[in-house]
Amino acid sequence: MKLNQGVEWALHCCVNLAWASAGEPISSGRLAELYKLPPAYLNKQLQCLVRAGVLQSVSGPRGGFQLARRADRISVLDVVLAIEGRDLAFRCDGILANCPGGDAEQDYLRSCIIAQSMRQAELAWRTELARQTVAGIAQSLERRFPQARADSLAQLRASSDGRD
Amino acid sequence: MKLNQGVEWALHCCVNLAWASAGEPISSGRLAELYKLPPAYLNKQLQCLVRAGVLQSVSGPRGGFQLARRADRISVLDVVLAIEGRDLAFRCDGILANCPGGDAEQDYLRSCIIAQSMRQAELAWRTELARQTVAGIAQSLERRFPQARADSLAQLRASSDGRD
DNA sequence: GTTTCTCTACTCGGATATCTGATGTCCGAGTGCACGCGG
DNA sequence: CCGCGTGCACTCGGACATCAGATATCCGAGTAGAGAAAC
Numbered sequence: 001m002k003l004n005q006g007v008e009w010a011l012h013c014c015v016n017l018a019w020a021s022a023g024e025p026i027s028s029g030r031l032a033e034l035y036k037l038p039p040a041y042l043n044k045q046l047q048c049l050v051r052a053g054v055l056q057s058v059s060g061p062r063g064g065f066q067l068a069r070r071a072d073r074i075s076v077l078d079v080v081l082a083i084e085g086r087d088l089a090f091r092c093d094g095i096l097a098n099c100p101g102g103d104a105e106q107d108y109l110r111s112c113i114i115a116q117s118m119r120q121a122e123l124a125w126r127t128e129l130a131r132q133t134v135a136g137i138a139q140s141l142e143r144r145f146p147q148a149r150a151d152s153l154a155q156l157r158a159s160s161d162g163r164d
Numbered sequence: 165m166k167l168n169q170g171v172e173w174a175l176h177c178c179v180n181l182a183w184a185s186a187g188e189p190i191s192s193g194r195l196a197e198l199y200k201l202p203p204a205y206l207n208k209q210l211q212c213l214v215r216a217g218v219l220q221s222v223s224g225p226r227g228g229f230q231l232a233r234r235a236d237r238i239s240v241l242d243v244v245l246a247i248e249g250r251d252l253a254f255r256c257d258g259i260l261a262n263c264p265g266g267d268a269e270q271d272y273l274r275s276c277i278i279a280q281s282m283r284q285a286e287l288a289w290r291t292e293l294a295r296q297t298v299a300g301i302a303q304s305l306e307r308r309f310p311q312a313r314a315d316s317l318a319q320l321r322a323s324s325d326g327r328d
Numbered sequence: 329g330t331t332t333c334t335c336t337a338c339t340c341g342g343a344t345a346t347c348t349g350a351t352g353t354c355c356g357a358g359t360g361c362a363c364g365c366g367g
Numbered sequence: 368c369c370g371c372g373t374g375c376a377c378t379c380g381g382a383c384a385t386c387a388g389a390t391a392t393c394c395g396a397g398t399a400g401a402g403a404a405a406c
Contacts, residue, residue, distance in 0.1 A: 002389095004389070004390090005389085005390080006389090006390090038390085038391060038392080040391070040392055040393075041390065041391050041392080044390090044391085044392095058398095059396090059397055059398055059399085060397070060398035060399045060400085061398075061399050061400060062399070062400080063398080063399080
C-alpha cells in the first residue's frame with residue numbers, strides 16, 4: 001500500500017494557494033518552480049483537484065489555480081481522495097462466495113467479518129484525515145515557521161516579476 | 165491507494181489455520197482449492213507471512229503452513245504488514261527541502277506538519293487493525309455462521325482424503 | 329487620443345509514452361512416507 | 368516377522384514472465400492582454 005506521490009505535492013500546493021488566495025490564481029508552472037517539481041505532472045495532479053471540486057482553474061495568461069472554497073472548508077481527506085480516488089483501499093472480492101458454504105448473492109462487503117474489520121480501520125483513517133483542514137495545516141506551519149508564508153509569497157512574486 | 169489482493173487471501177487463510185491448528189499443517193494447495201485461488205500465487209503470499217513470523221512452514225509430504233503462535237496473539241495488523249511491508253503508505257520526500265527557505269538537513273518526517281498529519285492518520289488505521297486478532301475474527305465468524313468452521317474442516321478433509 | 333481589431337504568449341486539459349511494482353507461473357531443493365529387499 | 372535402504376511423490380521456496388497502474392511528457396484548445404492601425 002503506497003499513496004501516490006501527488007498527495008504530498010497537492011497538500012503543499014493547497015497550503016500555498018491558501019496563503020495566496022487574494023483572488024489571484026497561481027499557475028502550475030510557478031508552483032512547480034517553487035518546489036522543483038516536474039511542471040506537467042504537477043499540473044496533472046492539480047487537474048484531479050479541480051475535478052474533485054477542491055480547486056478552480058482559470059485559463060489564459062495570468063491564469064492558474066485557486067481554492068474553490070475557503071481553506072477551512074477543505075479537509076486533508078478531500079485532497080487525498082481527489083488524488084487517490086474515492087474507492088476503499090481494501091477490495092473485498094468475496095472469495096467466500098467460492099467457498100463450500102458460500103453464497104454468490106450475498107453482499108460480502110457487509111456480511112464478511114474480515115471486510116468489516118478492514119472497513120472499520122479505513123474509516124478511522126479517513127476520520128482522522130477529515131479532522132484536519134488545509135487552513136489548520138497552514139496555521140500550524142506559520143506557527144512553527146513564522147517566515148514560511150512570507151517566503152513563499154516572495155518567491156512566487158519574484159518568479160512572476162523577474163523573468164530570469 | 166490500494167491494498168494487495170493478497171491481504172484478503174492471507175486473512176481468510178489465517179482464520180482457517182486457526183480452526184485447523186491441531187498441530188497438523190495445511191498445504192497452500194488445499195487452501196487454494198478451498199477458495200478457488202491460484203495455488204502458486206497464494207503460496208507466494210503465505211511465504212510473506214512466514215518471513216514475517218506469522219506462520220510456520222513444514223516441507224515435504226503432509227507438510228504445509230500453520231500458525232506460528234496462538235491465534236489470539238496474531239493481530240490483523242501483523243498479517244497486513246506482512247503482505248504490504250512495514251513502510252508507511254505516505255512517503256514524505258521532503259519537497260520542502262527544495263523550497264526557498266528549505267533546509268536539506270532537516271528530518272521532514274518529523275518537522276513537516278503535513279507529514280505529521282498523514283502519519284497520525286496512518287497510526288489511527290494501524291491502531292484499529294492492531295485491536296483485531298485472528299482469533300477474534302474466527303470467533304465472530306463462528307457466531308454469525310455457526311456451520312462455517314465445520315464446513316471448512318470438512319472440505320479440507322474431503323480434499324485430502326478423496327483424491328478426485 | 330480613443331476605439332477596435334489582431335496577434336501573441338501563456339494557461340489548462342487531455343492524449344500519449346515509459347517504467348516500476350503487483351500479479352501470475354514455473355521449476356528446483358528438501359523431506360517424509362511407502363514399498364521392497366535382506367536378514 | 369522385523370529392520371533397513373531406496374525411490375517417489377509431495378511440499379515449500381525462490382527465480383522467471385506478464386500486465387496494470389503510477390510516473391512523466393507533449394501538444395492542442397482557449398483566452399487575456401499588449402500592440403498596432405484606423406478613426
